[in-house]
Amino acid sequence: MKNNNIPSYILAIILSIIFIYPLYILILIAFEPISLTFDRLYPYQLPFDFTLANFESSIKDLSLITPVLRSIVVAFIVSILAIVLSTSAGYGLNKLSSRFSNKIIVLMFFANMLPAIVIAIPISVYFIKLGLYDNVLGIALAQELVVLPISAFIMLGGFRSLPRDLENQANIDGAGMISTFRYVIMPLIKVPLTITFLLAWMTSWDEFTYAIIISPLAPTFPVSLYDYVSRGEPFISASFALIVTIPVILIVVFLQKYLKGEYLTGGMKA
Amino acid sequence: MTYKMELINLKKSYNNVKVLKNLNLTVNDGEFLVILGPSGEGKSTLLRTIVGIESLDGGKVTVGGKDVTNKPPNKRNIAMVFQNYALYPNMTVYENIAFPLKMERIGKDKIKAKVNEVTKLLKIEDILNKNVTKLSGGQKQRVAIARALVRDPALFLLDEPLSNLDARVRYTSRQELKRLQKELNYTFIYVTHDQLEASNLADRVAVLHNGVIEQIGKYNELYEKPATKWIGDFIGTYPMNFIDGGILDYAGKTIGFRPPWTKNGNDIKAEVNLIENSEGNYYVHGNVNGNSIVIRTTEKYSIGDEISFNLTKFNIYNNGILEDVKLTEYYKNENL
Numbered sequence: 001m002k003n004n005n006i007p008s009y010i011l012a013i014i015l016s017i018i019f020i021y022p023l024y025i026l027i028l029i030a031f032e033p034i035s036l037t038f039d040r041l042y043p044y045q046l047p048f049d050f051t052l053a054n055f056e057s058s059i060k061d062l063s064l065i066t067p068v069l070r071s072i073v074v075a076f077i078v079s080i081l082a083i084v085l086s087t088s089a090g091y092g093l094n095k096l097s098s099r100f101s102n103k104i105i106v107l108m109f110f111a112n113m114l115p116a117i118v119i120a121i122p123i124s125v126y127f128i129k130l131g132l133y134d135n136v137l138g139i140a141l142a143q144e145l146v147v148l149p150i151s152a153f154i155m156l157g158g159f160r161s162l163p164r165d166l167e168n169q170a171n172i173d174g175a176g177m178i179s180t181f182r183y184v185i186m187p188l189i190k191v192p193l194t195i196t197f198l199l200a201w202m203t204s205w206d207e208f209t210y211a212i213i214i215s216p217l218a219p220t221f222p223v224s225l226y227d228y229v230s231r232g233e234p235f236i237s238a239s240f241a242l243i244v245t246i247p248v249i250l251i252v253v254f255l256q257k258y259l260k261g262e263y264l265t266g267g268m269k270a
Numbered sequence: 271m272t273y274k275m276e277l278i279n280l281k282k283s284y285n286n287v288k289v290l291k292n293l294n295l296t297v298n299d300g301e302f303l304v305i306l307g308p309s310g311e312g313k314s315t316l317l318r319t320i321v322g323i324e325s326l327d328g329g330k331v332t333v334g335g336k337d338v339t340n341k342p343p344n345k346r347n348i349a350m351v352f353q354n355y356a357l358y359p360n361m362t363v364y365e366n367i368a369f370p371l372k373m374e375r376i377g378k379d380k381i382k383a384k385v386n387e388v389t390k391l392l393k394i395e396d397i398l399n400k401n402v403t404k405l406s407g408g409q410k411q412r413v414a415i416a417r418a419l420v421r422d423p424a425l426f427l428l429d430e431p432l433s434n435l436d437a438r439v440r441y442t443s444r445q446e447l448k449r450l451q452k453e454l455n456y457t458f459i460y461v462t463h464d465q466l467e468a469s470n471l472a473d474r475v476a477v478l479h480n481g482v483i484e485q486i487g488k489y490n491e492l493y494e495k496p497a498t499k500w501i502g503d504f505i506g507t508y509p510m511n512f513i514d515g516g517i518l519d520y521a522g523k524t525i526g527f528r529p530p531w532t533k534n535g536n537d538i539k540a541e542v543n544l545i546e547n548s549e550g551n552y553y554v555h556g557n558v559n560g561n562s563i564v565i566r567t568t569e570k571y572s573i574g575d576e577i578s579f580n581l582t583k584f585n586i587y588n589n590g591i592l593e594d595v596k597l598t599e600y601y602k603n604e605n606l
Binding site for chain 2: 184
């Protein structure tokens, strides 16, 4: 480590503390007796006691398991759909001149400029007719609205960063469109693909507005968590939230190895 | 198998700028043809239309007598090496070279045999399992050529394949390319702006200018008898000198001569304004009636001296087009 790197390290540590602090509070609430957290006007910032009582009562209360499973299903539908749609959108947009494709991307973001509630209510009216109300697929389709523009944007960026001659070369080497895509392009867009997947998955995982309006009776996890908090049981939901954070962390850790971008143009430089 | 290629009346424009204007070119089978031209003349565009990744506005491309104008690139059986090699970064050297064969759905054993044969030819057997991103420039170039060779293409297109290499590697690669082409007897079309490459490699050189092939022939022919003033200016380490024809009784026309085509004498006079020393000769820059010229001499001059000389031979240009080639009375003496 060089000396001139020390300020960067200090900054990185400060940043991490800021980002980790909420998680720390969550852990504190989950493992401390209520007497030290919610019952105090100024809760302690350091752990003085340890209890598993909150965990016991949250695990006993199995009514949260179904919403969690539902949320997982919805998140996977949203993210897989996002990958399929945004890959084709990005690939197609990349063939247009950038003046056109930039405008189309801006148009796609238009739905996100309105408050979600403005769109969710009319959608729910149609979804009742279509049988998508109170339905996993219904939530997923509505959440896709939030996820798709940014996904398409990321994928377009990914395709733009590919050297164009690579596709030409594959063509010349005898590959048709499908083979080119499968053997040459797909392996090179793993990074944006992973980012798209992660972003879509996590956005769906804690999306609230569409979920509560489209599917109030078959709620996703954030919606039922909210129910618990409003019923006055925040410590149970805190410990449960901690449990269900674990799969999210696992997914991020597992996909992290794809999140590096330096090899993309390697073969093209002399 | 080698094939002859014909380009007939190729037309191509970008945003109303005509890049190719009724371009015609015939490449014989087994020939090493170099397309030479300065940057921005559409050399790469020409190759791209031949291989099919760029569409044509008009004209016809035939390979081995068959019209391939409307075929997609993967059905043309033309191989191309890009300037940046366009190796697939996600594959190893072996996978890169095997890729065209894999696309032809050839059996694994056969692919292996063919790849081995080609890699032996290019002396890259020992890097087969390396990732292509870890190779040196020269190695990348060999891999790109191996990938083009492996599929037995009807035609070989190379887009400035040596321009990304450093001088020493470029020299050896050049020799090797030439040897490969002659050994395997493939038809090569090679694009470059480098005259040295053109003169070393080419059986024939085609000069691309203003969207047409302005002249085609052996490099020496282009040097001695440039068909236009523009080519005379473009070909050669020093451009051809052009002076007013009136000086030698060709009023209204232009006289063109190369720096070595001179001899001591009194026909033409010039004032020296720059001297360059190059491998035992002096290249003396001067001015004749407002036209700057360069002549080669073994005598030493200094700036401000008056130099006078005769021509041993010269070309006559009328409106920029070659009209006649003259040998003067001093020419014989020169050769003694």
